[in-house]
Amino acid sequence: MIRVIVNCAMSADGKIAGCDRRQTRISTPEDMQRVKALRRSVDAIMVGVGTVLADDPHLTVKHLGPDENPVRVVIDSKGRTPDSALVLDGRARTLVFHGEGCDRMWEGAESFVCGRDRVDLRRMLGILEEMGIATLMVEGGGELIASLFDEDLVDEYNVFIGPMVIGGRCSPTPADGDGRDGKDAIRLRFAGSEVLGEGVLLRYLRI
Template sequence: MHVVVNAAMSADGKLSSRRREQVRISGPDDFARVDRLRAESDAVVVGVGTVLADDPHLTVKDPELCERRLEAGESRHPARVVVDSRARTPADARILDDAATTYLLVSEAAGDDRRATLARPTLEFVTAGDDRVDLPRAFAELERAGLETVMVEGGGELIFSLFDAGLVDELSVFVGSRIIGGRDAPTLADGDGFVEAFPELDLERVERMDDGVVLYWRVRFADGE
């Protein structure tokens, strides 16, 4: 499986304000770039915090990109994946509609009543881990289901956890010309943070876009690959 993390952050590294509300950071050119990334992916992944805060749909917006997927024998939209240890995704969340298959990655702590409430034909549960989702196990299940190229759109807790688990292959970040600030505002990689064995990145290219830049990194693994 090839995992690409994509995000947009302010010049000071924030994904949104301390209120966890969406802040417009990038512009139309970056939106189009993200849409192309989605169209090129087998699945788009977010954490449950993103679902609760933004209620994203995570579908491809450009009809031409959808047609290209269909012509290639793929579904109109990539699969959607939510990392949601206790199945807190709302039953009316847009990510659960029938536009595409959705995989809900849960732990054993997700109650049967929540699973029953969320159950629908286009939803697949992947159970891995006792109290929290075991990401390597869950992603291995997704790969067995045929999801080879995966795009992760956040949030910061999930991104940190994926780096911590050694699952990230590439990182692309739009850096906008805005300061958000706030010690409690989410950053690109939240979680516990690293104190040693920091993940290393190789900067492959920089692209000017809208009023900012997109930075493209490849993760440098310990074996040098």
């Protein structure tokens, strides 16, 4: 089975960005080094379209060529990824998974119909597995990570806590979505911690 590794950075009060949803630097330089090494070690890196629109990440590793970089995966039911998005810049292979209602094509990406209104994440993982992808790093955002937890698809959850408070009812968190009653919280197995500069990395595994 494909191994799904979620990685995100949150403030000390549990937010991954501010109310404006704009990209916020939370990681310390030491954590950035760890993230780079993790990116380098996986076969593919995935984000939701919300992250593409908010952060415009390139999801590549510096100095690696298009054939060496991990495959980039975007989850985008309605085809909202703009043609100017950096994930389409040709620096790595890019796959966009969308719903049946979307017939958009992107130069610089292969597109896959996968689900009706929303992308069927389990089916998407099956397609990646058939391509030979064994490890998938998920770099956000909160909606996509919440869906992966809801469907019990997360094998490893890495969350870095940076030295800041963002606050705000509407600020995104590592797992947004509809949430659940506290008694139904998804339980995780603690697998270690590491101090990285002025922040702490927490690592959890599926029970």
